[in-house]
Amino acid sequence: MKLESKYLVLATFAGFLVALDQITKIYVHANFGLGETFPVIQDIFHITYVRNIGAAFGIFREMPEGFRDAFFKSMPPIAMGIIVYMLKGVPNTDRWQVFALSAIFGGAVGNYIDRLRFGYVIDFLDVHYKDSWSYPAFNVADSAIVGGVILLLVLMTVRDRAEKKARLQAGA
Numbered sequence: 001m002k003l004e005s006k007y008l009v010l011a012t013f014a015g016f017l018v019a020l021d022q023i024t025k026i027y028v029h030a031n032f033g034l035g036e037t038f039p040v041i042q043d044i045f046h047i048t049y050v051r052n053i054g055a056a057f058g059i060f061r062e063m064p065e066g067f068r069d070a071f072f073k074s075m076p077p078i079a080m081g082i083i084v085y086m087l088k089g090v091p092n093t094d095r096w097q098v099f100a101l102s103a104i105f106g107g108a109v110g111n112y113i114d115r116l117r118f119g120y121v122i123d124f125l126d127v128h129y130k131d132s133w134s135y136p137a138f139n140v141a142d143s144a145i146v147g148g149v150i151l152l153l154v155l156m157t158v159r160d161r162a163e164k165k166a167r168l169q170a171g172a
Helices: 005-031 065-088 095-118 140-171
Strands: 037-041 045-052 121-129
Touching: 005 045, 005 065, 005 095, 005 121, 005 140, 065 095, 095 121, 095 140, 121 140
Parallel strands: none
Antiparallel strands: 037 045, 045 121
16 A cells, blocks of 8 residues: 555654653753743743643633543644544645645644643744733644644635635636
8 A cells, every 4th residue: 555645745744843842841841840931022022931731822711620630632633633534635735735734633642741740831933012912822833733734724715715716607
């Protein structure tokens, strides 16, 4: 049986993202105290060590611990299974969609490793404007997930517009 190149892209790109995510988290975990911050660009971008027991933006952090643990230990493998299933229907030639799904997969794995190791996710990328606005801290895995989802949405929008245009031209 021949392994299709899209699965090699998934393994390679997702593996790279997981490695980058884990290396950066290990560095922050080993070199920063919880809550410690280091300004990269004063009043705009800091490295700040945060432990996120919830989902993105801290969603579900107030839920009972038993529910949270079960949810966060069961959802990533389900999501990864869905991504592999979706990838099955993607042609090898559709590199952008393969990369988008691989980014989401790699991000899910990176955060799942934290959940299994620590029971929380290490976040450290802190974007804000002085004391007036702050975006919740995030990490490389979060960035990969968001980037992959945005790329999928762009691809879907572009393809939908192209299909509508083709239907209009065929009907004219």
